[in-house]
Amino acid sequence: MRSEVNNMxxxxxxxxxxxxxxxxxxxxxxxxxxxxxxxxxxxxxxxxIDNETQKIHAFYVDPDYSHLRRGPxxxxxxxxxxxxxxxxVVPHQPVTHVDCARxxxxxxxxxxxxxxxHDPIQSMLADSTHTLDTxxxxxxxxxxxxxxxxxxxxxxxxxxxFRLPLDVAPQLAAVTQRGIDRCNVCHxxxxxxxxxxxxxxxxxxxxxxxxxLEIAQTCAVCHSDPKVTAxxxxxxxxxxxxRSFHGKATLLGEHQTADCLSCHVKTGENAHLMLGKSDxxxxxxxxxxxxxxxxxxxxxxxxxxxxxAAVHLDLPTAHGSIEYxxxxxxxxxxxxxxxxxxxxxxxxxxxxIVGRTHHPSHRIEKLAKDLMASAEGRKRLKxxxxxxxxxxxxLSILFVALVLTGFPMKFADRAWASMLVNMxxxxxxxxxxxxxxxxxxxxGFSFHVFQVVVSSLRTARAxxxxxxxxxxxxxxxxxxxxxxxxxxxxxxQLFAHLLFLRKERPTFGRxxxxxxxxxxxxxxxxMLLGLTGMLLWGEQYASxxxxxxxxxxxxxxxxxxxxLAVIHVGILHIYNVIFAPKVFPLSPATITGNTPIEKxxxxxxxxxxxxxxxxxxxxxxxxxA
Amino acid sequence: xxxxxxxxLPKTIAWFFRGTWRNAxxxxxxxxxxxxAFVICFLTYQAVSYLIVGLLKPSxxxxxxxxxxxxxxxxxxxVDRRKWRGLDATAxxxxxxxxxxxxxxxxxxxxxxGCTTSGxxxxxxxxxxxxxxxxLNMHATSIHCGTCHMKSDRAPLSLTWYNLASGDPQGPxxxxxxxxxxxxxxxxxxxxxxxDAFQDKLTSLLRKAAREADxxxxxxxxxxxxxxxxxxxxxxxxxxxxxxxxxxxxxxxEYGAKIAVRGVGGDPVLSHPDTEKLxxxxxSQKDTIKGQDRRDLLNRIHxxxxxxxxxxxxxxxKQDGLIDFxxxxxxxxxxxxxVDPIVVEMIEHINKGTPFHMPDFIGVEK
Numbered sequence: 001m002r003s004e005v006n007n008m009x010x011x012x013x014x015x016x017x018x019x020x021x022x023x024x025x026x027x028x029x030x031x032x033x034x035x036x037x038x039x040x041x042x043x044x045x046x047x048x049i050d051n052e053t054q055k056i057h058a059f060y061v062d063p064d065y066s067h068l069r070r071g072p073x074x075x076x077x078x079x080x081x082x083x084x085x086x087x088x089v090v091p092h093q094p095v096t097h098v099d100c101a102r103x104x105x106x107x108x109x110x111x112x113x114x115x116x117x118h119d120p121i122q123s124m125l126a127d128s129t130h131t132l133d134t135x136x137x138x139x140x141x142x143x144x145x146x147x148x149x150x151x152x153x154x155x156x157x158x159x160x161x162f163r164l165p166l167d168v169a170p171q172l173a174a175v176t177q178r179g180i181d182r183c184n185v186c187h188x189x190x191x192x193x194x195x196x197x198x199x200x201x202x203x204x205x206x207x208x209x210x211x212x213l214e215i216a217q218t219c220a221v222c223h224s225d226p227k228v229t230a231x232x233x234x235x236x237x238x239x240x241x242x243r244s245f246h247g248k249a250t251l252l253g254e255h256q257t258a259d260c261l262s263c264h265v266k267t268g269e270n271a272h273l274m275l276g277k278s279d280x281x282x283x284x285x286x287x288x289x290x291x292x293x294x295x296x297x298x299x300x301x302x303x304x305x306x307x308x309a310a311v312h313l314d315l316p317t318a319h320g321s322i323e324y325x326x327x328x329x330x331x332x333x334x335x336x337x338x339x340x341x342x343x344x345x346x347x348x349x350x351x352x353i354v355g356r357t358h359h360p361s362h363r364i365e366k367l368a369k370d371l372m373a374s375a376e377g378r379k380r381l382k383x384x385x386x387x388x389x390x391x392x393x394x395l396s397i398l399f400v401a402l403v404l405t406g407f408p409m410k411f412a413d414r415a416w417a418s419m420l421v422n423m424x425x426x427x428x429x430x431x432x433x434x435x436x437x438x439x440x441x442x443x444g445f446s447f448h449v450f451q452v453v454v455s456s457l458r459t460a461r462a463x464x465x466x467x468x469x470x471x472x473x474x475x476x477x478x479x480x481x482x483x484x485x486x487x488x489x490x491x492x493q494l495f496a497h498l499l500f501l502r503k504e505r506p507t508f509g510r511x512x513x514x515x516x517x518x519x520x521x522x523x524x525x526x527m528l529l530g531l532t533g534m535l536l537w538g539e540q541y542a543s544x545x546x547x548x549x550x551x552x553x554x555x556x557x558x559x560x561x562x563x564l565a566v567i568h569v570g571i572l573h574i575y576n577v578i579f580a581p582k583v584f585p586l587s588p589a590t591i592t593g594n595t596p597i598e599k600x601x602x603x604x605x606x607x608x609x610x611x612x613x614x615x616x617x618x619x620x621x622x623x624x625a
Numbered sequence: 626x627x628x629x630x631x632x633x634l635p636k637t638i639a640w641f642f643r644g645t646w647r648n649a650x651x652x653x654x655x656x657x658x659x660x661x662a663f664v665i666c667f668l669t670y671q672a673v674s675y676l677i678v679g680l681l682k683p684s685x686x687x688x689x690x691x692x693x694x695x696x697x698x699x700x701x702x703x704v705d706r707r708k709w710r711g712l713d714a715t716a717x718x719x720x721x722x723x724x725x726x727x728x729x730x731x732x733x734x735x736x737x738x739g740c741t742t743s744g745x746x747x748x749x750x751x752x753x754x755x756x757x758x759x760x761l762n763m764h765a766t767s768i769h770c771g772t773c774h775m776k777s778d779r780a781p782l783s784l785t786w787y788n789l790a791s792g793d794p795q796g797p798x799x800x801x802x803x804x805x806x807x808x809x810x811x812x813x814x815x816x817x818x819x820x821d822a823f824q825d826k827l828t829s830l831l832r833k834a835a836r837e838a839d840x841x842x843x844x845x846x847x848x849x850x851x852x853x854x855x856x857x858x859x860x861x862x863x864x865x866x867x868x869x870x871x872x873x874x875x876x877x878x879e880y881g882a883k884i885a886v887r888g889v890g891g892d893p894v895l896s897h898p899d900t901e902k903l904x905x906x907x908x909s910q911k912d913t914i915k916g917q918d919r920r921d922l923l924n925r926i927h928x929x930x931x932x933x934x935x936x937x938x939x940x941x942x943k944q945d946g947l948i949d950f951x952x953x954x955x956x957x958x959x960x961x962x963x964v965d966p967i968v969v970e971m972i973e974h975i976n977k978g979t980p981f982h983m984p985d986f987i988g989v990e991k
Contacts, residue, residue, distance in 0.1 A: 045766040089980035224686040316683040352658035413687035
C-alpha cells in the first residue's frame with residue numbers, strides 16, 4: 001500500500017515537473033487565435049461605459065490565456081463560442097449570448113479534428129437538484145444576475161483556468177523546459193500530441209478546478225442570497241459552512257479542507273449530478289452522510305457515528321439545541337467569572353483616580369523591612385519559587401503560541417487572521433504549532449499536578465499539631481491555592497472597601513483570593529482545553545467511543561474556554577503584572593519571585609506576619625493601625 | 626504685590642517647577658489610571674458584546690464570500706473619482722456573473738491626466754459613435770486625451786512620452802526599446818557573435834517592460850530565461866528568436882507611460898492650463914448649470930481644445946502622418962505596421978460604418 005502511494009506520488013511528481021514549465025514554453029503546436037481577434041481584444045482599454053445603464057462593456061480578453069495555454073478553452077477559436085456571422089465583420093453585429101452547450105471544434109496537433117460539446121454535462125443537470133428550470137426561476141435580492149438568454153452555466157462557471165497543484169509541491173516551480181523536451185522527443189513529430197496542454201489538462205483535474213474558497217463563493221451566489229434562500233425555504237448554508245471547522249480553514253486559505261462539493265457530490269460523480277439532501281441517492285441524505293464523511297480523502301478511520309456531528313452548525317439559528325445551551329452556559333460563566341475580576345480592577349483604579357490612599361500598617365511595614373534585612377527573611381518572603389517561576393514562563397510562552405495559532409481559526413473571517421496564519425507559513429504549519437504547543441502545555445501541566453500530589457502526600461504523612469499524620473484528604477484540602485470561606489469573606493470586604501463602604505482594606509496571606517482564582521482558572525482551563533483539543537485532534541479515533549455531537553460540544557467548549565482564558569489573561573492578568581501602577585513596567589515577582597515591599601505590606605500582610613512568626617520575630621501591635 | 630526682584634528669579638523658577646512637578650505627580654498617576662480603566666472597560670465591553678451578539682444574532686456569510694462584483698458597472702470605478710482606478714478583478718476572483726473572461730487587473734489608472742483626475746471624464750471616455758467608441762477607448766491607455774483633442778499647428782505633432790506614476794517626460798517604453806534591439810542590425814550581429822553586454826541590456830529592458838505592464842508574468846519569465854543562459858550558447862540564440870516573435874504580442878498599450886502633447890520646456894501637457902478653479906466650479910454645478918452658461922463654462926475649461934478632434938487616419942498613415950512613430954521610439958517594424966495601408970483601409974471602413982472582415986496582419990510578426 002505504502003509503495004503504491006509512493007509510486008503515485010512519484011508519478012505525480014514527474015508530471016508536475018513538466019507541468020510547472022507552463023509559464024515559459026515553446027511555441028504551441030497549433031495556431032493561437034486563428035481569427036486574429038486578439039489584435040484588438042488583447043487591449044485592456046477596448047471597451048466602453050454605457051451612458052444609460054452605467055454598465056461597463058469590457059471587450060478585453062487576456063491574450064496570454066491562449067498564448068500560454070492557461071486553460072482548457074485555450075485551444076478554441078473565439079468563433080467556436082461566438083457566432084462567426086456576428087463577429088467576423090467589424091464593427092461586430094449585435095452579439096447574442098453564448099450557448100455553452102454548442103458544439104465546438106477541437107483541432108489536435110496530429111491533424112485530427114474533433115467535435116466537442118458540453119451538452120451531455122448540461123443534460124446531467126436535468127436529473128440534479130439544480131435543474132435548468134430551477135436555475136431559470138432564481139430571483140435574487142439585487143435583481144437578475146444573468147441576462148435573459150444567457151447560459152445558466154455562468155451562475156457557476158467563468159473562463160476555466162488550469163489550477164495546477166503547485167500548492168501541494170511548490171518547489172516544482174523551479175523546474176525548466178526539460179520535462180517537455182523529453183516528451184517531445186517522440187510526441188513532437190512521431191506521435192504528435194500537445195504535451196504541455198494535455199499534461200496541464202490532466203494534472204489540473206487531479207484536484208478541483210477551484211479552491212475551496214472559490215467554491216464557497218460560487219455556491220454563495222445563490223445559497224447566501226436572502227431572497228433565493230427564503231423562496232426555497234433554505235438556511236444560509238454558506239454562512240453556517242464558514243463557521244464550521246472546514247469553512248474556517250477555507251477562509252484562511254487552506255486548500256486541502258472539505259468544501260461544499262466534498263460532501264455534496266457523491267464519490268465517482270460530479271457536481272452536475274448533485275442531489276438535494278432529501279433524495280435517498282444524495283451524498284448528504286441522512287443514511288449516506290457517514291459514507292461521505294468517511295471517504296478515503298476525509299475521515300476514513302472514523303466511526304459511522306462521527307457523521308452525527310452537525311457540519312452546518314450556526315449557533316444563532318440553533319435555538320433549543322444542546323450546543324446552543326452549552327454556548328449559553330459558557331457565556332454565562334465567562335460573564336460571571338471575568339466580570340467580578342474586571343470590576344475589582346476597575347474599582348482599584350478608581351481609588352487612584354479619586355485620590356483615595358490607603359496607608360498600610362507601619363508595624364507590618366517595619367516588620368517586612370526587618371525580615372528583608374536577613375537572608376532567611378528574604379527567603380521566607382519570596383512568594384514564588386524558581387520552579388514556579390519556570391513553570392509560569394513556560395506557560396506564558398506556550399499560551400502565546402496557542403493563542404496566535406488558535407485564534408485565527410476562531411476569527412477566520414477577519415483580515416488579521418489570514419495575515420497571522422500567513423506569517424506562520426499557512427494553516428497547516430500554524431495547526432502543527434498549535435498541536436505541539438498544546439502537548440507541551442499538557443506535559444507541563446502533568447508535571448505540576450505531579451508536584452501537587454507529591455506535596456499533598458508529604459503533608460499527609462507529616463505529623464500535625466497533635467502529633468498524628470494529617471491524612472490525604474485533609475492534606476489535599478489544606479493546599480494553599482484553595483479558596484477558603486475566609487477568602488470569600490475577605491473578597492467581600494475588599495469590594496466593600498473599594499465601594500467606599502468600608503474604611504479598612506483587607507489584607508491577605510501569600511496568595512490573594514484573586515490570584516487563587518486565576519490559578520484555579522488556569523488549572524480548569526488547561527484540563528478542559530487539553531482534553532477537548534486532543535479529542536478534536538484525534539477525531540477519527542475518538543469517534544469510536546463518542547458520538548458526532550460530542551465533537552460539536554468539544555469545539556464549543558474549546559473555543560469559549562479559550563476566549564475566556566484570553567480575555568482574562570489579556571486584559572486582567574496583563575494589567576496585574578505589567579500595567580498596574582504598583583508594578584509597572586513588570587512585576588519583579590515574575591522574575592525574582594519577590595513582591596515589592598509596598599505591595600507586600602498592603603496586600604499580603606498575613607504572609608509577612610507568618611514569616612515573622614516562623615522566625616520568632618514579633619513587633620508590638622501598631623496603635624495607629 | 627511685591628516688586629519682582631531679579632535676584633529672586635532663580636528661586637521663582639525653582640518654585641514654579643517644584644509646583645508643577647508636585648501637580649504632575651498628582652495628575653499623571655490619575656490620568657494613567659483613568660486611561661487604563663477606560664481601556665479595560667472598552668475591551669470588556671467588546672469581549673462580552675462579541676459573545677452575546679455572536680450567540681443571538683445570525684451574521685450571514687462574511688464579506689470574503691459575498692462581496693464580489695455581480696455586474697461590471699461604472700460604480701466599480703468610483704472609489705475615488707479623482708483617482709480613477711482599474712478594476713482589480715484579481716482581488717475578486719469570482720467573476721462569472723460580472724464577466725466570463727477573466728480579466729485580471731484591468732486598465733492602468735492615469736493619475737496624471739487632468740481630464741480624468743478632475744472627475745469629469747472616465748478612463749473610458751468615448752461612448753457615442755458605436756463604430757469607433759471602443760477603438761478610441763483602446764487608445765486611451767497609451768495616448769493622453771490631449772494628443773487628439775488639443776490644438777497644435779505642428780506637423781508632425783510635437784509629442785513626448787510621460788510616466789504614468791510621476792507625470793515626468795520619459796523616453797520610449799522599455800518594451801519598444803527591447804523590440805527595437807531585437808529588430809535592429811545589432812540583433813543580426815548578436816545572433817552570430819553574442820556578447821554579455823547585449824544580454825544584460827535585453828534582460829534589463831524586458832524586466833522593466835514586465836514591470837511597466839503590471840508585472841506581466843510572460844515578460845518576467847522571458848527576462849529570467851534570457852538572463853539565465855549564457856550569451857554564447859545556442860539556447861540564447863533560440864531565446865532571441867523567441868523574444869523577437871513574442872514581444873509584439875505585448876504591444877497592448879500597457880507601457881506605464883502615455884504619449885502626450887509636448888509643451889514648452891519639454892513637459893507633457895496633461896491638462897488645460899489655469900483651469901483648476903473653473904473645473905471646480907463646473908464639478909460643483911454640473912447638475913444644475915444648463916444651456917449657454919454650460920457651453921461657455923466648458924469652453925473656458927477647455928482653452929486648448931481642437932474644434933474637432935484628430936481623425937484616426939491623420940496619424941495612421943504613411944504620408945504626412947501626424948505622429949512620427951519612429952521619433953516616438955517605435956521600432957521600424959512596429960511603426961510600419963501602424964501606418965500600413967491595410968490599417969488605413971480598415972479605419973476608413975470603420976468610419977464609414979461599413980462592415981469588413983478583419984485582416985490577418987500586424988498582430989504577430991509573420
